[in-house]
C-alpha cells in the first residue's frame with residue numbers, strides 16, 4: 001500500500017451518503033464529452049434564467065466550493081482543521097471587468113487577510129491579479145504595448161489595489177499567494193510579483209509567493225533566474241509550483257494567432273519540466289519556500305521521498321502541500337495525518353459568480369489523464385471497507 005492509499009484516513013471527514021454523492025459526481029466527470037456539453041449548457045441555462053441553481057448547488061458547487069458566504073466557508077475551514085488540514089480561502093469570482101467589481105474583490109481579499117490573522121487554520125491568503133485590474137491591461141503590459149493616459153490611470157489603480165493587499169498582509173503577518181494566469185497576461189504579473197517579493201520578502205519567511213506554471217516551456221530558465229536574483233539581492237522567494245490550468249486555451253490561442261505554443265508539447269514533457277523545477281527549489285530551500293500545488297501522487301511522493309532522504313522533518317515550515325477543496329482528499333488527509341503541512345484551497349462565493357471555476361474543475365477531472373479514475377477507485381474501496389466493518393459489527 002502506498003502512503004496515500006489509506007482510505008479510512010483519506011475520507012474520515014465524509015459520511016457514507018457524502019461519499020456516494022462524490023462517487024456519482026466523479027463518475028459523471030469521467031465522460032469528457034458530457035462534461036464539455038454540460039458546461040456550455042449550464043452557462044446558457046443560467047443566462048436565460050432556467051431554474052438549475054438548486055441542482056448545481058447540491059452537486060458540483062457543494063463538491064468544489066465551501067459556500068456562498070464567508071461564514072459558511074469558515075465552518076468548512078474548521079471541519080478540515082479538525083483533521084490537521086489547513087486552508088486558504090478565496091472569493092472565487094473571476095475576470096472582474098468594472099472598477100466596482102474590482103473594488104469588491106479587493107474588499108473580499110482584505111476580509112480574508114483579516115480572517116487569517118493569527119489563525120493556525122488559515123496560514124495563507126491568495127489573490128488573482130485580474131480580479132484587481134483589467135485583464136486587457138495585463139495583456140498590453142505583457143506585450144509591451146503603450147497605454148493611453150486613461151489606461152495608465154486604470155493601471156495605477158490596479159497596482160494600488162495589489163499594494164493595498166500586500167501592505168495589509170504584512171501588517172497582519174499573513175502570507176499571500178499570487179495566482180498564475182494565461183501566458184499573455186503573466187508577463188505583467190511576473191514583474192509585479194518580483195517587485196513585491198523584493199520588497200516584502202526580506203525576512204527568513206517569505207510573505208509573498210509567486211506561482212510557476214511548469215507546463216510552460218520557458219519556466220525552468222525563469223525559475224533559475226529568480227533564484228539567482230534572490231541570492232544576489234538577498235531576498236526570499238515563495239513559490240507555488242503548479243503544472244498549469246489553461247492548457248487548451250493556451251494551445252488554441254497559439255494556433256489561432258499563428259505563434260508557437262508556449263507550453264511543453266506533451267504531458268510527459270510537462271512532468272519532466274515540473275520535476276526539474278521541483279528539485280531546483282528543494283535544493284535551494286535557503287532562498288526558496290516550496291508550496292506544491294498539485295494533485296499528482298507522483299509529485300507528492302517525490303517531495304516526501306526527498307524530505308526523508310535529506311532528513312527534513314515532515315512539519316518543515318519550508319515545504320507545503322496543497323490541493324483544491326473537493327479534490328485529492330486521499331493526498332490531503334493522509335499527508336496531514338502523517339504530520340506534513342497541508343493547505344486546502346477553499347473557494348467560496350455566490351453560485352453564479354463561481355461558475356467558470358466550477359466548469360474548470362469539472363473539465364480538469366474529466367481530462368483523459370485526469371484524477372477521476374484514481375478518486376473513484378479509492379472512494380469505491382472506502383465504501384466497501386465501511387460496509388465490511390458494519391457487517392462485522394453486526
Ligand SMILES: Cc1cc2nc3c(=O)[nH]c(=O)nc-3n(C[C@H](O)[C@H](O)[C@H](O)COP(=O)(O)OP(=O)(O)OC[C@H]3O[C@@H](n4cnc5c(N)ncnc54)[C@H](O)[C@@H]3O)c2cc1C
Pocket residue numbers: 178179180181211213215242243244245246247263264265266267268270292293294295296299322323324345364369370371
Ligand atoms: C493548490 C493549487 C493551486 C493552483 N493554482 C494555480 C494557479 O495559480 N494557476 C494555474 O494555472 N493553475 C493552478 N492550479 C492548477 C494546476 O496548474 C493544474 O491544472 C492542476 O493541479 C492539475 O495538475 P496536477 O499537477 O495536479 O496533476 P496532473 O494530473 O499530473 O497534471 C495535469 C496537468 O498536466 C499538464 N498537461 C496535461 N496534458 C498535457 C499535455 N498534453 N501537454 C502538456 N501538458 C499537459 C496540464 O498542466 C494539466 O493541468 C493549482 C492547483 C492547485 C492544486
